[in-house]
Amino acid sequence: MNLKKSLLAVFSATLMTQTTPLYAASTNLQFDFKEVTYTPSQTIFKLNAPQKPVVRIYADGLQGAPLRVVGMKKIGRDLWSTTIRGNLKGRFYTFDIGKGETPGIFAKAVGVNGRRGAIIDWSTTQPAGWENDKRPVSKSVHDLVIYELHHRDFSIDASSGITNKGKFLALTEPRAIEHLKKLGITAVHILPSFDYASVDETKLDQPQYNWGYDPLNYNVPEGSYSTNPYDPAARVKEFKQMVMALHKAGIRVFLDVVYNHTFDIAGSNFERTYPGYFYRYAKDGQPGNGSGCGNETASERPLMRQFMIESVKYWVNEYHIDGFRFDLMGVHDIETMNAIRAEVSKIDPHLFIYGEGWSAGSCVYPQEKLAMKGHMAQLPGIAAFSDNIRDALRGPFSDDTKGAFLAGIAGEEESLKFGIVGGIAHPEVDMSKVNYDKKAWTAEPVQHISYVSCHDDMCLVDRLRAEMPGISDEELIRLDLLAQTAVFTSQGVPFILSGEEMLRDKKGVHNSYNSPDSINRLDWNNLKRYPQVFDYYSRLIRLRKNHPAFGSGSAADVRARLSFLPTQDCLVGFMLTDYPGEPWKRIVVLLNGSRESRTVDIPAGEYTVVCRNGVIREEGMGSQQGGTVTVAPQSALILHN
Template structure:
């Protein structure tokens, strides 16, 4: 029987009192809610307890195996149903490293054998769970693992990377290419002697590494490591298990856990915090998903006709508002935070999730560690039956508790709209983007000097505080920044494209909010014009480390901008009130020429006054300076906080397509 048929008969819409908004209510509302925190597999040498939530099952069978794939079951155990839809059994002996599956009988039909949704270790390709002694997977001195210090969220500078991209280039000098251990290697160099991998990231100076999905995903066959398979990993299989293809041995469920922890520990030791990209908004395959083997239909949203809703563009969307789905999401991130010492979570298509769930996630994480950073995409990929007023979309960010969303206003203001690759942005001379850039500079907060009527997307502020805005020019999605600029400026020589690229991230790194960089942007990364490269080969996706030598001056410029931001708290003010008091735009009278002054030792900065001048025009522009003596700390080529030169009040010539930073003491 198709569950959508059942739903089409009994699903209906009613009015809920919550927020006074219409919401979907369906047949799953009468499912029991289990509040215990012991679902899954709990191991001790004396016994292992198995508990799963399968509220409508007529029987649940546990099978134990010697291996993660192949071979017959060592034993078959019928589980016992208890309260609130929970089935339980206990094996009273040491079964460490044995593998297992559950199989549910429901409505006279046997569902698929699968791990439980809480599985913490699995065999190859994640088809069987593994009984794991987590303490034995800890690297040496794991208990003493110490996170790098973090005072304010606005101090964060994020570097988004893909586990395979960062190391798989033959010229990376990294031994464990495409692996967790590859990111944990130090002392690696390109053939030209330039630092690569972890040492490169450390040299660049960012504060946080954002890992594209590293939980166990569905699209890469872990039995074929030599096949060079590639995926970004936005197709979840086992949410609480590291992906096996990034480990040195995907067959042994312990190895991926040990190596992931070793990577986190090494990143922490090198001054970098670690963020995991999480994808709770959908699963890769409804029929085969673990969710569907224990409570078919429950974990997904449905349209009024009973069909699966699809706000993710992936064929389904997880119903985060359902109590057991909400419970799972909260307990999953808590597990990653505690067991793997993670420092943040980036939520894919966060706009699919309901506000209540996201706030419960944030509040729970911040009780564990108030410096854990939570952010995500404040949009969806399609329409959802859940009303927008209840979802964690960008316009509702002020209702969220200490969470941030990406500013597509600034992103597309800088380089041009995502829907029209030929459209130019501010850095390519489009003067119609000035207000969008100004909106980004003040981190999307209310500001009297921004003309919201001229902002590209949002016609009003959506952030209440600067830590709610991720300021960026590019990420893994769509074309790299350098490729995008080439597409929209097909006749521009490379030297001009480089100036545009540098200006774009100069804006990002001098703006308020939280800075975000796509890995390799500092090397003018190219994916050869391929935008959605989620399943393309390494030849498209890998970071080409020879570009660090070829574009050494660009790397030095990015590195200098990051140091400038870190050394000067005026660029990372923590409160909207402070920004509006200390940051004032100067009317240049020239379209495409943005100037603002940050005054009076803002946020405790050692520089009394800072002047930032952004020239998106293709021609040099003259600007009259405020009175006094000013020191140029950054121009189109150089970042030098000690001063490139000093200039007195009067006109200053600002080079085309460039950013200047000046200060007075």
């Protein structure tokens, strides 16, 4: 039910048999990640490798014979170094131990297409004011509203009005910043933005598209998102300009990281530096395929664990990243994820870490040791996506045509309730009736990412059309707004796919990782076609932000102060009572997925209506006496007293 990027396996169709490691697998080595240290008078090269490497110096980032080939000297266990005198600024380099050229495991600047490392003056990569860049203040996780964005999707269409289409700099432009601020999101989750392999940066005049889940150089921004992929400093500076512009707008930046696999094995920097070490292999010598992409990395091994920790810290320190979304986190081991959390917290405890609590295939590592969703109690300070609330609302991942709560199909009410409490144990949730889990999997609601669609699935509009053929625009909008109301009034951390606020579709394509712009692009004209959708989303986000009862409680608070009303088929209602810091004494939320009106009994008293029939007005839309109230079909009713 949680298959991930299965089509991406085409990149690694030819599996590689196990390579005999050239070093002791039980190594106590510590990597020196400063592989290149530049000054105008000399450049020092270092590489951890099991046998002697050479350094090749090039004038060009892609073509031409080397200007120099220099052997490296051993300076420690599996550590080699050489110093080349003179000013090498603007030159390119590779290392080679005899397994093929590589820019190194921890390259920080590269030439076009990422095959050669670049020697740059890092002072030229700092945009004006970078030294004063500040992370937006985070009082609590309750502030988070995550907006998942692909650079090309967001800005490529002519309707966006954005000049730097498909580039990092798109998110520095007033049109983009104003849209995000008006919507009210507080964190942009950018799909993989490190240097990836599947887009040829020398042919950007030709149509090319990929989500970026095929890593090449983990610690370098992707060249196709820069204005000049041939200039190694440009992508670095422009990425920083993007981060700084979002920070000035009060928006955090979360980076999607894909440490669980590489584009391939044979050509990877890992394999060309330490053959046989960084990947898991089955007993028959075949590479593990927990990623569904032809290989899986071995996070439990000391060097891979150290690499992941240092890489995350590098993005935090060099690029001021505010959080990380771990692709297929269930491929990584629990110990490594906890080590990353601990190291990141030393820098800033408010940096947010979350991921997919599953793998795309069976891993070559004991499942009980992996960072799966069911093991979140062992992963404090880390959150995971909830397929429970997602599929309770829109139907199973495994069948795009099968609906659930939103389609008026009864049976997922208890799963929705489980999502509403943020995946914790709650006395009023019957876990025997929950879709995928029979016991609670979060220790605290902040470990629960609430969502209904994301990039690698049908977007919400397409899903509703697939499971309800012939649905009218009016009904589709009602259900779209109802779905997001469930997400944003839940106790978890809300997450939306970019474009949902403008009723985005992808022409029914599910796995659109390599589909053209005509499928993936956002049509900004929809803001004029369906203004009520953006208005509702922005008001819903504001409602959540202004009221700590929605998502700020501890597990103890939720158990004590969130209670459910009697469930009906395709109707779930709950009350939030006497929350600390909450100005409204009692809040009643009623979610009706049925095509019929429903009556519900609520406690007596006079209530103010703030959401009804697809309209939100936090200041109130009239009063309602308690007792029996009526909820319109396919809509939410929210009241408070």
